[in-house]
C-alpha cells in the first residue's frame with residue numbers, strides 16, 4: 266500500500282494505492298486532512314490510464330518521407346533533438362529554442378525545466394500553462410500583499426468564517442471534496458455567497474447567489490466598496506494601521522452607486538444592497554476568487570478590487586477570514602514558484618533581481634552573466650513561434666496547447682511554422698500528435714515527486730508501481746538532453762528537491778527546510794507556515810496595498826453581429842484538455858456542448874440535444890445544445906475539455922498577468938438544420954417548441970462514483 270495523491274487538481278487529495286494482483290486500486294486515505302478520504306470521480310478512476318492501450322511506451326519520430334510518426338529508440342530520439350537544437354541555436358541564437366511547461370509537473374520537474382532552459386539551452390524563452398490559470402490572482406496578490414500564496418490559510422479555515430464569498434468558483438464540480446467545507450460552514454451558521462453567470466451546483470449550496478453578466482465582477486466589488494463606505498462599515502483602525510492607499514479606492518468607488526452597478530452587471534441593486542449589509546455586519550469575511558473572476562483581460566484589476574473589499578473590512582491576517590485564490594492545477598502553487606516562468610528564478614525570485622541571479626547562478630555553478638533575462642509570457646511566446654525573430658523550436662512538457670490555448674486556430678498555425686516541435690507526454694495528446702518528436706514519460710504512481718497544493722502545503726506523491734518498459738521520467742529526459750548539450754543534471758527526485766531547496770533558500774517561497782521525511786511525517790509541510798499576514802504583510806513596510814482600479818469591460822463587447830456573451834469552463838468528470846480523462850473508460854466522454862437558456866433556445870429555434878453552431882470572430886464550433894434555465898439568457902457556456910471551445914476564445918491579454926480572456930468574448934449562436942426539420946435561424950419567440958432539460962441535480966460529490 267502506498268500513500269500518495271491524486272494526479273489531477275490542486276486539492277491534491279490524499280489516496281492510498283493498493284495492488285490487487287496486476288491491478289492497482291485506489292483506496293481512501295482517511296487521515297490526510299485536506300480531503301479526509303473523499304475523492305471525486307476523477308480521483309477514484311485515476312488508475313484508468315495505467316496499462317491503457319493508448320499509453321505511449323516508445324519515443325516517436327516523424328519520418329521525413331512519409332510524414333508519419335514512427336517508433337524510435339531513446340538514443341536516436343534524444344540525439345536527434347539535441348542535434349537540431351544545437352543547429353538552430355548556432356543559426357539563430359539561443360532564444361530560437363523555447364520551452365513550455367505545466368502546472369501539473371512536480372516541483373522537481375518544474376525546477377529542472379527552468380534550469381534546462383536557462384543553463385543547458387541558455388534561452389530566456391520559457392513559460393508555462395499556469396499563465397492561463399491563476400496568474401491574474403498571482404499578480405494581484407504580489408501587488409497587494411507582497412507575496413503570492415494562493416491561500417494564505419488552510420482551506421478548512423473557511424468553515425469558521427461568517428461570510429464566504431466565492432467569486433467565479435464552481436468548486437462543487439472543480440474540487441468536489443472541498444464542498445464539505447461549505448456544508449460545515451453553513452452548519453456553523455455561516456453564509457455563502459456565490460457569484461457566477463450560471464447557477465452551478467456550487468450556487469445551489471449558496472445562501473446568496475448573484476448572477477452577473479460575464480466580465481463584470483470588478484464593478485460589483487466597487488459597488489460593495491461604495492456601500493461599505495456609505496454605511497461607515499470600513500474598518501478605519503485596520504486601514505490606518507495595516508494598509509496604504511485607501512483614499513484612492515474610496516474615490517474610485519464613490520461613483521459606483523448600486524443602480525449604476527445594476528446597469529453594468531445585471532445584478533439587482535437591491536440584491537447588492539443586501540450583500541453590502543451582510544458584509545458590513547459580519548465579523549469574519551473570506552473572499553475567494555477562481556477562474557471565473559480571473560481569466561479576463563482585466564483579471565488582475567478584478568482580483569485587486571476584491572482584495573480591496575477584504576482589506577476595507579479589515580480581514581486579511583485575521584483568523585478565519587481574508588482573501589485567497591483557489592489555485593487549479595495539481596501543482597498550480599509550486600509550479601509558479603521554482604522557475605519555469607518567464608520572469609522568475611527558483612524560490613519565487615525575480616529574474617531581473619541581481620541578488621537573486623547571483624544566488625541561483627552559484628547553486629547552478631554557472632557565471633551569473635550566462636543566466637538569461639526575462640522571456641515572453643505563455644501566449645506571447647506561442648504567438649511568436651516560427652515568426653521572424655521568434656523561436657524556431659519548442660519543447661513541451663505537461664501541456665496540451667492545441668486544445669487549451671486561446672484562439673487555437675491561430676496557435677495551431679504558429680506551431681505548424683516551427684522547425685521542431687518536441688512533446689513529452691504519457692499519451693498522444695492533440696499536441697503530441699503534431700510533434701516532430703514525442704518522448705514517452707512516466708506518469709503519477711510510477712514516479713516520486715513533490716507538489717504544492719492550493720494551500721501552500723508541500724506534499725509527496727510516492728511511486729507505487731514500476732513504469733511500463735520503454736518510458737523514462739521527465740527528469741531522465743531532461744538529464745538526457747542536458748548531457749548532450751554538455752551539462753550534468755540529477756535524475757533522482759529527492760536529490761533534485763534538495764537542490765531546489767538550496768536554490769530557493771532566502772527567496773519568497775523558501776523550501777530549504779523541507780525534506781521528503783518531514784513531508785511524510787507531517788501530512789505535508791506548509792512553506793512559510795500555514796497562516797500568513799497575522800503580524801505583517803510581505804511588503805517591506807509590512808503594510809498591504811489598496812489599489813484603485815477602473816472598470817474597462819471585456820476586450821470584445823457584444824454587438825449586433827455577435828450579440829451573446831460566451832464563457833467557458835469545466836465539468837466535473839473531465840480534466841483540462843481531457844488528454845488524460847477522455848481516455849479513462851469510466852468517465853463520460855460526451856463531447857463539447859453549448860449550454861444555453863430556454864429563452865435563447867426558443868428565439869433561435871434550438872432544441873435540447875440538437876446541434877447548434879456557435880460563432881465568434883475567430884472561429885466556429887458545432888455542438889449539441891444543452892438547454893438549461895440555470896444560465897443567463899444573454900450568455901452561453903462551452904466546456905473546454907474537447908477540441909473546439911478554444912477556436913472561439915479571445916486572446917486578449919491582461920496587461921499585467923498576461924492572462925488570456927478565456928471567460929468572455931462576443932458570440933452568435935444559430936441552430937443547425939436538424940432531423941426535426943426546423944430550418945433557418947429563427948427570431949420568433951412564440952411558436953418554437955422548447956424542451957427544457959431538467960436542471961441537473963448536483964452530483965453526490967463525496968460518494969464513491
Ligand SMILES: Nc1nc2c(c(=O)[nH]1)N[C@H]1C(S)=C(S)[C@@H](COP(=O)(O)OP(=O)(O)OC[C@H]3O[C@@H](n4cnc5c(=O)[nH]c(N)nc54)[C@H](O)[C@@H]3O)O[C@H]1N2
Nearest residue numbers: 274433435439479480555556557593594834835837840841
Ligand atoms: N472537474 C474538473 N476540476 C478541475 C479542473 C478540470 O479541468 N475539471 N481543472 C482544475 C484547474 S487547472 C482549475 S484552474 C480549476 C478551475 O476551477 P473553477 O474556477 O471553479 O472552474 P471554471 O469552470 O473554469 O470556472 C468557474 C466558474 O466561473 C464561471 N464564470 C464564467 N465567467 C465568469 C465571470 O465573468 N464572472 C464570474 N464570477 N464567474 C464566471 C463559470 O460559469 C464557472 O462556473 O479547476 C481545477 N479542477
Ligand SMILES: Nc1nc2c(c(=O)[nH]1)N[C@H]1C(S)=C(S)[C@@H](COP(=O)(O)OP(=O)(O)OC[C@H]3O[C@@H](n4cnc5c(=O)[nH]c(N)nc54)[C@H](O)[C@@H]3O)O[C@H]1N2
Nearest residue numbers: 394397398663664665669689690694833841842844905927
Ligand atoms: N477555453 C478555456 N481554455 C482554458 C481554460 C478555460 O477555463 N477555458 N483554462 C485554462 C487553465 S486554468 C489551464 S490550467 C489550462 C490547462 O490546459 P493544459 O495545459 O492543456 O492542461 P492538461 O490537459 O492538464 O495538459 C497536460 C498534458 O500533459 C500530460 N501530462 C500529464 N502529466 C505529465 C507529466 O508528468 N509529464 C509530462 N511530460 N506530461 C504530463 C497530459 O497527458 C496532458 O497532455 O487550460 C487553460 N485553457
Ligand code: SF4
Nearest residue numbers: 271273274278305308
Ligand atoms: S478533487 Fe478530484 S481531481 Fe481534485 S485532487 Fe481530489 S480527487 Fe483529484
Ligand SMILES: [Mo]
Nearest residue numbers: 397398593594
Ligand atoms: Mo487551471
